[in-house]
């Protein structure tokens with residue numbers, strides 16, 4: 001019903017626009033120009049600071065119809081609006097159809113208590129035959145041994161070691177080491193790490209594992225690898241919804257950002273390879289560098305690079321030094337599911353981090369949320385994004401957005417784009433060289449479960465985290481400093497509700 005309504009809208013408007021391609025392209029921005037009341041009706045979600053939810057489905061269809069996405073000069077908005085108005089007037093009932101099917105809020109909760117999967121509740125994601133969410137969580141919490149393929153170099157023995165606060169799948173205080181150096185042209189180069197008294201090397205990755213199953217495999221950083229940084233473990237609760245955001249939504253956010261901020265904020269989209277669909281890419285959204293777009297890909301990478309467990313998507317050991325296993329470590333169980341499949345099922349099944357609703361309802365928090373919008377924090381820390389509809393095929397054709405994840409409004413307080421806010425770490429992963437000093441806007445959902453902040457966990461207070469914002473976030477940070485003490489306090493109170 002909904003898609004048909006949108007198609008009518010499109011077909012009609014193209015008719016009204018005389019098939020003008022420019023006009024068709026511009027319908028990617030259709031929500032932006034609807035009268036306020038209609039807007040509310042359609043999206044059912046104007047956030048308290050008035051920021052609309054970015055809608056995946058409309059954009060996907062509209063963008064793919066028109067081809068490329070364009071930034072619209074204000075002059076053309078008038079043209080578009082008259083064109084759109086004519087289309088909507090003629091449609092009438094179509095608009096009602098859209099409103100009746102508007103997206104719903106994603107379920108929220110810290111509902112995966114660690115080591116108690118039997119008490120866990122998922123977001124409604126349907127399990128493969130024979131599998132349960134409790135079992136997925138159990139596999140996620142399993143400690144791997146050397147016999148299972150742990151190491152030779154690794155960081156921890158299970159996913160939950162680093163993703164646990166306050167429940168399985170969330171973040172933790174664990175940081176990891178990444179290093180490298182720049183070549184003569186200033187381009188980042190992955191390190192060459194010597195192990196085994198210099199007899200062997202590990203190359204091709206910037207991560208350095210802190211642990212090894214024996215001294216011969218221990219990694220040590222040569223002095224020449226002079227770019228060094230720490231990176232915090234990330235929250236993964238609700239990431240199934242993030243995976244279900246359509247590429248076109250993130251691209252549209254990036255396209256609009258400079259215009260909305262007078263050119264000050266200009267998030268970068270990077271394309272990340274999809275391991276399960278070789279040769280294909282998708283807009284990166286996971287990891288501090290947006291180095292992945294598919295959860296299964298990220299997880300396969302983590303199993304190898306955090307734990308040393310080879311799997312069907314990452315089949316090669318990091319080093320053969322001290323390796324005692326042969327073949328791929330992660331083999332399918334009796335259900336035909338490998339551990340990486342259970343991990344993906346677990347992460348995709350988690351609910352989004354819940355707000356502290358009692359604190360959020362206080363006058364201070366409400367005032368703080370308005371200020372958060374007013375000083376421009378939400379240019380990057382975007383309050384609401386809507387996922388693609390159920391049935392949308394993503395991840396290079398390897399995953400179909402299920403009912404549980406489709407058409408959901410989430411409040412990640414991120415645009416999932418890379419920005420230079422002056423805290424860059426010098427590391428390049430899948431993006432071009434200009435991403436060396438950029439980081440993904442830290443999603444602020446689940447923030448109240450953190451005691452230290454920023455990619456390096458170097459900020460021991462929220463005030464310090466904000467004070468470190470510069471570069472693209474200079475004006476927002478400056479505006480924050482310009483607030484009265486009571487206003488600053490209110491904004492911080494709002495952050496503590498997330």
Ligand code: HEC
Pocket residue numbers: 155156157158159160161162163174175176231232233234235236239285286287288289295298299302303306307343347
């Ligand atoms: C030693 C700690 C550690 C272990 C073990 C670990 N992770 Fe992570 N995880 C991290 C860190 C650090 C990041 C951020 C990585 C980056 O961007 O460099 C991360 C990021 C992620 C993300 C991306 C989240 C986002 O929203 O961007 C996913 C998904 C994830 N981990 C899943 C897993 C799974 C599944 C396992 C088990 C196979 C696992 N991790 C094991 C530390 C760990």
Ligand code: HEC
Pocket residue numbers: 265375376377378379380381419421423424439440441442443444447450452453454455456462465466469472473476477480495
């Ligand atoms: C230009 C985009 C941008 C703007 C504007 C911006 N931020 Fe950020 N924010 C980021 C990025 C990128 C990071 C991650 C930086 C890092 O870890 O080094 C971040 C990190 C944070 C963190 C740390 C989160 C964590 O999990 O450790 C907080 C808190 C935060 N921002 C709050 C704010 C507030 C409050 C404002 C407004 C005064 C603001 N930000 C404005 C991009 C932005």
